Amino acid sequence: MHNIKQENIRNFSIIAHIDHGKSTLADRLIEQTGMLTTREMQSQVLDNMDLERERGITIKLKAVQLIYKAKDGEDYILNLIDTPGHVDFNYEVSRSLAACEGAILIIDASQGIEAQTLANVYLALDQDLEILPVINKIDLPSARPDEVKREVEDIIGIDCEDAPLISAKEGINIEGVLEAIVNKVPAPQGDPQAPLKALIFDSVYDSYKGVICYIRVFEGTIKPGMQIKMMATGKEFEVTEVGINTSKHVVVDKLEAGDVGFITASIKNVKEATVGDTITDAENPTPEPLPGYKKVVPMVYCGIYPAEGEDFNTVRDALEKLQVNDAALVFEPETSAALGFGFRCGFLGLLHMEIIQERLDREFDLNVITTAPSVIYKVTTTDGKVLDIQNPSNLPPPSEIEYMEEPIVTASIMTPTDYVGAIMELCQNKRGTFLNMEYLEETRVVMHYELPLNEVIYDFFDALKSKTRGYASLDYELKGYQESNLVKLDILINGEAVDAFSLIVHEDKAYDRGRSIAERLREVIPRHQFAVPIQAAIGSKIIARETIRALRKDVLAKCYGGDISRKRKLLEKQKEGKKRMRQIGSVEVPQEAFLTVLKYDEK
Amino acid sequence: MEDLSIYIHIPFCNSKCYYCDFISFTGQENKVEAYISSLITELSLYKKDLKDYKIKTIFIGGGTPSAIDPIYIYRVLDYLYSNFNTHEDMEVSIELNPGTLSLEKLNIYKQAGINRVSIGLQTFNNNILGSLGRRHHAEEFFSSLDMVKEVGFNNINVDLIFGLPDQNLTDGMIDITTLVQLGVHHISYYSLIIEPNTPMYKWHQEGKLHLMDEDSERKLYHQVKEFLKYEGYVHYEISNFSLDGYQCKHNMVYWNIKPYLGVGLSSHSYLMGKRFWNTSKLNDYLDSLSEGNLPVEDEELISKEIEIAEYCIFGLRLIQGINKREFFNRFGVDLRDIYGHTIEKHKKAGLLIEDDRYLRLTDRGLDLANLVEVDFLP
Numbered sequence: 001m002h003n004i005k006q007e008n009i010r011n012f013s014i015i016a017h018i019d020h021g022k023s024t025l026a027d028r029l030i031e032q033t034g035m036l037t038t039r040e041m042q043s044q045v046l047d048n049m050d051l052e053r054e055r056g057i058t059i060k061l062k063a064v065q066l067i068y069k070a071k072d073g074e075d076y077i078l079n080l081i082d083t084p085g086h087v088d089f090n091y092e093v094s095r096s097l098a099a100c101e102g103a104i105l106i107i108d109a110s111q112g113i114e115a116q117t118l119a120n121v122y123l124a125l126d127q128d129l130e131i132l133p134v135i136n137k138i139d140l141p142s143a144r145p146d147e148v149k150r151e152v153e154d155i156i157g158i159d160c161e162d163a164p165l166i167s168a169k170e171g172i173n174i175e176g177v178l179e180a181i182v183n184k185v186p187a188p189q190g191d192p193q194a195p196l197k198a199l200i201f202d203s204v205y206d207s208y209k210g211v212i213c214y215i216r217v218f219e220g221t222i223k224p225g226m227q228i229k230m231m232a233t234g235k236e237f238e239v240t241e242v243g244i245n246t247s248k249h250v251v252v253d254k255l256e257a258g259d260v261g262f263i264t265a266s267i268k269n270v271k272e273a274t275v276g277d278t279i280t281d282a283e284n285p286t287p288e289p290l291p292g293y294k295k296v297v298p299m300v301y302c303g304i305y306p307a308e309g310e311d312f313n314t315v316r317d318a319l320e321k322l323q324v325n326d327a328a329l330v331f332e333p334e335t336s337a338a339l340g341f342g343f344r345c346g347f348l349g350l351l352h353m354e355i356i357q358e359r360l361d362r363e364f365d366l367n368v369i370t371t372a373p374s375v376i377y378k379v380t381t382t383d384g385k386v387l388d389i390q391n392p393s394n395l396p397p398p399s400e401i402e403y404m405e406e407p408i409v410t411a412s413i414m415t416p417t418d419y420v421g422a423i424m425e426l427c428q429n430k431r432g433t434f435l436n437m438e439y440l441e442e443t444r445v446v447m448h449y450e451l452p453l454n455e456v457i458y459d460f461f462d463a464l465k466s467k468t469r470g471y472a473s474l475d476y477e478l479k480g481y482q483e484s485n486l487v488k489l490d491i492l493i494n495g496e497a498v499d500a501f502s503l504i505v506h507e508d509k510a511y512d513r514g515r516s517i518a519e520r521l522r523e524v525i526p527r528h529q530f531a532v533p534i535q536a537a538i539g540s541k542i543i544a545r546e547t548i549r550a551l552r553k554d555v556l557a558k559c560y561g562g563d564i565s566r567k568r569k570l571l572e573k574q575k576e577g578k579k580r581m582r583q584i585g586s587v588e589v590p591q592e593a594f595l596t597v598l599k600y601d602e603k
Numbered sequence: 604m605e606d607l608s609i610y611i612h613i614p615f616c617n618s619k620c621y622y623c624d625f626i627s628f629t630g631q632e633n634k635v636e637a638y639i640s641s642l643i644t645e646l647s648l649y650k651k652d653l654k655d656y657k658i659k660t661i662f663i664g665g666g667t668p669s670a671i672d673p674i675y676i677y678r679v680l681d682y683l684y685s686n687f688n689t690h691e692d693m694e695v696s697i698e699l700n701p702g703t704l705s706l707e708k709l710n711i712y713k714q715a716g717i718n719r720v721s722i723g724l725q726t727f728n729n730n731i732l733g734s735l736g737r738r739h740h741a742e743e744f745f746s747s748l749d750m751v752k753e754v755g756f757n758n759i760n761v762d763l764i765f766g767l768p769d770q771n772l773t774d775g776m777i778d779i780t781t782l783v784q785l786g787v788h789h790i791s792y793y794s795l796i797i798e799p800n801t802p803m804y805k806w807h808q809e810g811k812l813h814l815m816d817e818d819s820e821r822k823l824y825h826q827v828k829e830f831l832k833y834e835g836y837v838h839y840e841i842s843n844f845s846l847d848g849y850q851c852k853h854n855m856v857y858w859n860i861k862p863y864l865g866v867g868l869s870s871h872s873y874l875m876g877k878r879f880w881n882t883s884k885l886n887d888y889l890d891s892l893s894e895g896n897l898p899v900e901d902e903e904l905i906s907k908e909i910e911i912a913e914y915c916i917f918g919l920r921l922i923q924g925i926n927k928r929e930f931f932n933r934f935g936v937d938l939r940d941i942y943g944h945t946i947e948k949h950k951k952a953g954l955l956i957e958d959d960r961y962l963r964l965t966d967r968g969l970d971l972a973n974l975v976e977v978d979f980l981p
Contacts, residue, residue, distance in 0.1 A: 529952060529971060552817045555972040557794040557842050559920060561610055561857045562871040565878055565903060568913060571977045578977065 006258040007187040011079045016106035017114040021136045025168040032174045033066040065244045070182045079260035099201045099216035102130040102185030109135045109143035114473035115414040139167040190257030196220035196281040205324040211267035223254035227282040231289040235272045236282045237265035270324040298346025300373045301390035305342030307367035312341045318364040338498045371500040372597045375453045378405040392502040405481040407453040414446045415472035422467040430455035492535040496585045515544040520596045527551035607656035608856040612867030613668040621736035624798035626869040627666040639675040641892040645866045657688040660853035661695045669699040673711035680715045694852045701747040702739035709754040721760040760789035766820040768812045775823040783834050788849040841920050858917045878903045908981045915979040924963025945978040
């Protein structure tokens, strides 16, 4: 492959808040090192999935190798390992950080540091990575680089004196970043002669090659023909290919301690090569595996059901494929009276849930219905058993419940001081308990709250963004469980309870939530030949009611020679619309209805 | 020889009504001469292909056909009679607007073989006429109707629209009772459709229109159906009523999915299993014909499957419904073999009703026709 010494290798990640310019900087680094010409580059090379490019966030990490001729005249290999920026993906961040010795911290010169970035910085510090602060978007008129530098020094306590001031978008001072990487990020260590020790930090399934494992070699050497062993599963495979990722996969003859690349080994099942596992030489194994990752725990559950005309098995296959490189996704089959056969799926958070849904749509062309998300409640029954309930349908009847507990998170909300009042009001509304507030500087604070997770996953993030015009940022972690007065809220359509709409809510919230859901459903469910009542109920008590008036007229008045094709096309459109409906009893419910239940209520 | 119907589009108007989305122009009088020559060229291009057809009906629509010099209408019809096969008892209709007529004009129409006229009244309420952008007043309609009768036309249709802005139930009933007293042969009674790309659509979006609520609008329609039945009019299509024997033969061709040729700007045709339509751009239309090319913009092949669906969708718009035997004779398959499930579903819901010979919409089905028709698509 290369004849560059280990001491000229630099393995690093980029940490940034969602729109602070991570992908743009990655593009510039790739461009500047001459790997791709500008013309060849699609904007934001690193974000491979369409979805990522559209949302401007990076979901699945990947690695890319750059060759850089530094000012000292030497060639360096820079392995850039991508990380996601959203609070849902802390787990993946820790995965990519574990493969690095350093991390670039991008900070927006006008917006300063954000809560989620901070969380990722702490992850990096935990792993003893060298943090290189970079101040981006200095070309903007609102840029205030000196203040932002001071802020970073105050909050994180890292020296920002030499932080490169750049504009990734305009390509300003990209060289400064490259030099900082070369000069500040430590070279990897490790002995190419030692027994093999390599970390799998990502994997994807390829229908020709089987599982492709992205690895960081810590000790030893890996090459084709070698018999390897997965230390967690004990499975052995013969390496068929090793390579590196430039703009595409390039096959090489070996990967040595310090290198980042990929291997294939005819691995058919992803469960045999899990992310976080250590690969070693089957004939000369290392005694100790690498630390691996802490097991991720899904915090949010929802039902995913095939939409009208989709097949249960196709959905299962797709979920299995997504699970290959998304260990955070868990699922098991379940059934719903309203929706038939489907899956109960666990996610890191709401964004993760939405992303899985969109990936099913885009990558597998599958239409699915997602039910209202739920957290895991602990239910102690009258006979002393403790049940984990993540599907409202499984909640025992109230007479059998001694008490219920709900998960509580500690949340850090970073915001300009102008919005403190609005955020306090919001947290109050969401049953939050104020812990404390720290001033980061005169105009910015971080507020600490304890919040029930079920409020956070409902619409907290949207509400926060809306009330602070996008300026506040949120990070949270699970604190524990707390006893709470919870009830099951049912929604009845045309007199029939629809399990897919059921929710567990705090008693004080039930009335408002019930009324708001009923109102929304009235808006999204089309009118039928008959009047359709929509009710919200707790047990047998109806707490809200709306009625969709009967459709009285659906007919085109004028239809002559020029209208025949047009009329038929109108009907075809109407028919297409009906296809996306879910029949519940005699009522046709559009798929959006299931999502409407989750949306943030501006009122 | 197979029967054929001809539609001729005259896209000129003195003014544009606020609800209208048909292709028509104001202030383009200088192009009328060229347009009529193009129409004749267009007809001449079809002459050879249609030599085995015999014209059964002709309909001159618009736009406002009565807005242009009647001699142009005469020329086009004269060309048709001299170059195509025609039936003795041909129905030849023209659309007229109140305020554009004279005895002389009507006499020329008569000489041109026109034997059915269709007058666009819309409402007798002068305030509402104003807010629709109609230029005429109710009084002009009365004098137009007198002239039409004086010249000797004895197959007269009048168009009414209901559910108009600021119209209430009483206004609606006044329109229909007034009209019936005048002894016309045919009434087209349209529920207002607010079409995109019209001024009215914009006002509607802006919430500026006071439209009758849906319940009142349907009540008016039901009352009018009831009233016209007692006055001796046969309700034969969702929006059409006539005295016995005065059904519009031309429109029946559309609703029975039978062949027709449309000439002129944006006209549609259905011939030999194809539906095709002309360009909607006046200059393109004139240019292609001046080069001797048909101004056809696009075409759609109508498969047997689609033909069956269209036959049912439009058949259901007829009050008598789909004639099951005719269906079998035309398509060689039983209606029930294709649509048994759909028929049962909508019979159960009270939207369809069936006897030995016909399958038709119930009164409620007529209000919700789209819900039924959609299930007849392949």
